Amino acid sequence: VSQYIAVDIGGTHLRAAGFHAGDLHPVRIARKPTQAPTIDPNPQPPFERLIDLIASIWPADEPVTVISVAAPGPVNPFTGVLMKATNIPGWVDMPLQQKLEKHFGVPVLLGNDANLAALGEWKFGAGRGTMHMVYLTISTGIGSGVIVDGCMLVGARGLAAEIGHITVVPDGEVCNCGYRGHLEAYASGTAIARWVEMEIANGKPSSLAGGKPISAKAVSNAALAGDPLSIAALERAGKYMGHALADILHIFNPSALVIGGGVSQSGPLLFEPMRKALQERVFNPHYLDDLVLLPAAFGDDAGLIGAFALGAHQFPPAA
């Protein structure tokens, strides 16, 4: 039996795993920090660290069908070039596919991590059985992926499905990307924490006051414990999510919305305002008729399982 090697290039950690077709339990799995420790006298660059990690799980007695890689940034899946990696300085227009193919001598596939997480949820997770699925992962930023008619949406250059960067407030708050008014600037963990800090600085009472810096996780916990400012913060984020998702329903008419990422753990305090805003904004009730809202099945493994899904999809096992 042949193995599929899946790789997730995270901003902090690299992970690699070997899978057998149809089995989500990896044969072998390994991880290491993306960057060498700063005290290392001979720091290995990230690409060499990646090569070593993949080699460390390479099967001794089975062939490898494909290496598929989830990359943290925009990827052109047609050329195999990673345009820019979040948190890895120097990885700009990096021909990752070509370099890995040359080194390992097997086919290599490359995808954006959120796009692949969507594919993984569709093929193995919460979105199984749907044909039109929208996936969002809400953490520091907002990543997304879309399945249209059973295919992963990538666009002409692999830059499609950037739902975190659609505008919800024209000329509004500054987004992590530097532009203004994007969903990510209103509903990401970063945005939620920043809004609470700002309101506290403006004198609003909160159980979080005085404890700067505030995390989205702390806001979520405080909200669950009844802190009114934290509840208002999740309400605000949920409302903007609903506004963006109304546009997304008008554009894709999906039958499933799958939502993951740390911030989605806040539950109804986030999702009820989202649902309400969505219902108010959708211009035809049929959009909601068959729509299901589902929590993502995979947490930190989303990128790795998504990469496996890509490999298995493009190189299905022989019947």
Add this chain to the structure above:
Amino acid sequence: VSQYIAVDIGGTHLRAAGFHAGDLHPVRIARKPTQAPTIDPNPQPPFERLIDLIASIWPADEPVTVISVAAPGPVNPFTGVLMKATNIPGWVDMPLQQKLEKHFGVPVLLGNDANLAALGEWKFGAGRGTMHMVYLTISTGIGSGVIVDGCMLVGARGLAAEIGHITVVPDGEVCNCGYRGHLEAYASGTAIARWVEMEIANGKPSSLAGGKPISAKAVSNAALAGDPLSIAALERAGKYMGHALADILHIFNPSALVIGGGVSQSGPLLFEPMRKALQERVFNPHYLDDLVLLPAAFGDDAGLIGAFALGAHQFPPAA
């Protein structure tokens, strides 16, 4: 040789044409008003008028492969039900596919007219050779269609690709659909004319003052003749088009934008502000690298040719 019958159900006119595969010149074509004249003592309902029109072009000596129909409203292409027809009272949840198949005994396909116009532009017109294309038609409303990876985007129920109803100004002006702040409420012909009327009512000078009601065509002509208020009206519409299209590029990363409809005849006075707004808003310049902006190839024939494209696509001629 077999014929493809294409039908366009317009708010004012019904049109039907018989085509041979690969030839955009119809063998026979006919049209009639959608509604019987009000002086008609025995007015025929629209469905009977449609049946008669199709029968009038039915080939005497050639078989018919398929009848494909462009419908003015949301259509579920899987069930063949027209949910609601613009301007045809009583056509709500109309099982048009089933009724036509029963009457004519050949396969019938149904699509939304703007979605099919997009398919026609992609298969036969301005978008030939692209794989990712976004089509907008700007007239009284804003219709749209999207080609993703060479397939027409329809979504789970046929309600996808409603770009005219994405929000550009939260809680902004009222749209033709009754909801607020949609692109159609800012950049359609109706919206352009309404804004000029409002500004004139507020005392702004214009060569159009005093000539109420004002049409988008009149605004376009006045703008071309140098009327500053009319120029400002097209600038405003173009700016909002650019804002919406930035979201659309982030979502679809298309390689072609095809724009048709009467309002698009205004040319650079509309498109230059649009281009400028688009460039300012797109958060990664790669989105614009391969993007071409093209005028639609088909005018009033867009729906009919789109219906033909659907038939030819689903029932390709035997090789």
